[in-house]
Amino acid sequence: MIVLHLSSKGFQINSETITFPASLTQLKACLNENYRTIEGKNTTVFTWDDLGILAYSKNGEVVESITVALELEAYEFSPKQTFDGIFYFNNQDIVRYYKSHKQQHVKLFKGDKSGALLVNDISAWFSVRRENINAIEISEYTPYVRGSGIPKDKYSITSLDEEVIEFIDFGFKLSVIEELMYTKGLMEPVFDLYEFADWYQEREIDIDDEGYEPIAEVEQYFKDLPIPKRLASGITDFYQDGGNDIYMNLSPFSGGAVEYWDIETAIDAKQFPNLKK
Incomplete structure (x- = not known):
């Protein structure tokens, strides 16, 4: 029986310490030589069918990660x-x-929902699907x-x-940003929600969970965003549509619910001399 152990002593297979990248020779000695080799474009996979273990290699000689399969897959x-076998984490069942x-x-x-257990410089990452753990991947930890x-x-x-436009109505401002930033390309950076969430450091913005309602930090970004007055003459018309880029970045899963940002007053229109009546 194969016994895996991840602890302060490192990662061990049957009491043999494995460091990454690991040599294929060492793995064969710890496991057996009854494995298949599948060569992909960028990765070579060594599969021990009888043990439920895989090893991944970039160059086909040393292994960067080892995976134990807890559910059958069709690949x-x-x-x-x-x-x-048995897999311990600090002398306890790892699962x-x-x-x-x-x-x-x-x-x-980015986007890691399941996470890993970490000891020193070794991580054990859990692949979770529908709340079931289907595999555990062991590798060198990269923060x-x-x-x-x-x-x-x-x-x-x-x-x-320079002079900036002062807005009374936030919905009106968003429509102007849609036209200047996304349609005409006159404002930079072009706001991308997923990039912004990755960039933002104050907290982790979980778009999958929060994207059904307006995301507060995104709204605040557009409220604070200054628009140069010199760009006002470039606005001749605009329209509110649920599929507009501005709304998809404010709340991507709301189904284009623009009522969050309805234009309540047209008083800001006087600042745009070429806006069609």
């Missing part, structure tokens, strides 16, 4: 049997520990940094050294 590389210690779940990537690759000041709002 070519999927093991023909599920893992029937029971994971379920009872949700506060210890560590997010490994997830929200907003990585996005300029720190991309969505920072600063004062402009």
Whole structure:
């Protein structure tokens, strides 16, 4: 029987310590030599069908991660049997520990809903589907940094050294932004909700959960966003439609419920000399 153990001592297979990237030779010695090799475009997968274990390699020689299959899958590389060994986390059953210690779940990537258990520099990530754990992936821990690759000041709002339009009606302002930013491309950056959520550091914005209602931080962004007065003459007309980009970024799953931002007064129209009556 295969016994896996993740603890402060590291990751072990049958008491043999495994460090990542791991050599295929070491894995064969710990497991057996009865495995299949499936070569993909960027990854080689080694599958131990009788053990319910897979190993992933970028170069076909050393392994960056090991996965234990807890449910059968239909992929070519999927093991023909599920893992029937023992997997401990700090001397406790890893699945029971994971379920009872949700506060210890560590997010490994953008959109990670299930999270991982972490010991030193090794992570055990849980693949969860419909509340069932179907696999556990063990690899070297790489911290997830929200907003990585996005300029720190991309969505920072600063004062402009020119006259700006002062709005009375927020719904009217949103329609102007739709026209200037998304239709005419005259305002930058072009706001993207998913990028903004990744960039925003004050808290984690969960679009999947929050996108059915207006997201407060997004509304505040557009309320604070200054619009140069020199752009006013470029507005000749606009329309409110549930499919407008501005509304899809404010509340992507609301079904285009523009009533949140209905134009209540046309008093701002006087600031746009070319706006058709």
